[in-house]
Amino acid sequence: MKRFIKIIFAVIIAVAALNYLTCLRAARFVKKLPRGAGGGREKIFKWRHGNVSYRVFGKGRPLLFVHGAAPGQCARDWDGIARAAAKRRRVYIIDLLGFGYSDKPKTDYSAYLYSVLIKGFIKSVIKRKASVVAFGRGAAFVSAACATEPGLFEELLFINPEGNNRAPSAAKRTLKLVYKIPVMGTSLWLLNTTRAAFFLRDAKSRGAAWGETKLRRALARSGGDAARYLQRAEAAGFLDYDIDGFIRETAVKCRVVKSRGQSLREFDARGFVSDNRAFFKL
Numbered sequence: 001m002k003r004f005i006k007i008i009f010a011v012i013i014a015v016a017a018l019n020y021l022t023c024l025r026a027a028r029f030v031k032k033l034p035r036g037a038g039g040g041r042e043k044i045f046k047w048r049h050g051n052v053s054y055r056v057f058g059k060g061r062p063l064l065f066v067h068g069a070a071p072g073q074c075a076r077d078w079d080g081i082a083r084a085a086a087k088r089r090r091v092y093i094i095d096l097l098g099f100g101y102s103d104k105p106k107t108d109y110s111a112y113l114y115s116v117l118i119k120g121f122i123k124s125v126i127k128r129k130a131s132v133v134a135f136g137r138g139a140a141f142v143s144a145a146c147a148t149e150p151g152l153f154e155e156l157l158f159i160n161p162e163g164n165n166r167a168p169s170a171a172k173r174t175l176k177l178v179y180k181i182p183v184m185g186t187s188l189w190l191l192n193t194t195r196a197a198f199f200l201r202d203a204k205s206r207g208a209a210w211g212e213t214k215l216r217r218a219l220a221r222s223g224g225d226a227a228r229y230l231q232r233a234e235a236a237g238f239l240d241y242d243i244d245g246f247i248r249e250t251a252v253k254c255r256v257v258k259s260r261g262q263s264l265r266e267f268d269a270r271g272f273v274s275d276n277r278a279f280f281k282l
Contacts, residue, residue, distance in 0.1 A: 045094075047120060049105060049107060050105045052117065053094075053095040053100060055093050056090070057090075057092075058086030058087065058091050059090055060089040061089055062126045063091050064130045064132045067095075067099065068135045069239055073099060078093045092125070092130075096138070096141070097109075098226070108238075118132075132157070133156075133159065137234075139163070140162065142158070144246075146250060150252050157257065158257070163243070164243045
């Protein structure tokens, strides 16, 4: 019995060490990368919960892009579309807290937290009413923000919105408990960011080139153990919001665009601008 306990203890230590080295390697890889590779001027919004990275393109009326909350999603997802839209608008693309180049603190992530971040960003950085484009679960965050302070928003465009306030399944409730366990939760998160996991997600949505996938994997893992806090919030339903109810009740101009896949790479930059030229006055 004692030998069995020693073996289990040794396995836990070995897995914890492997998790640490994997995250450390990812952080070093990200640190070596040129931060402004996607274009625009990179800046930092010093928010009370951590530093938030964002980039700015073009001149004109403000247009804010908010990415989704799946592993590896970040501001870089918008690069092509943002550069095309920046020919007529002042474009801001933001890495939400816990994603991309922004800080990844161990905190209680929720749609409410991100709604406060988005409102704070508009007030402190943009400093005027803004049009917003949101992808995936980012639409839930923007909906929560606009529901409480609609005066900050001019128009909204939601692409493949996710997180529509559905009750978590039994499997997700179980995952929530697993993610609470330090070593096990981190291990599960790392499995969700393996090459195979990204390949399956990208193949399902006509995904990215390998170099871009490698970067997104590294960005997702660079936060270390803090990443499991995001996954725990997703499993618990804390990142969800009643998007449909918001759209029915809001007085802010809102449009929803849906496609077969779940990747922004399906949207041609020129096509996006031409399709939404009238909506955003591009």
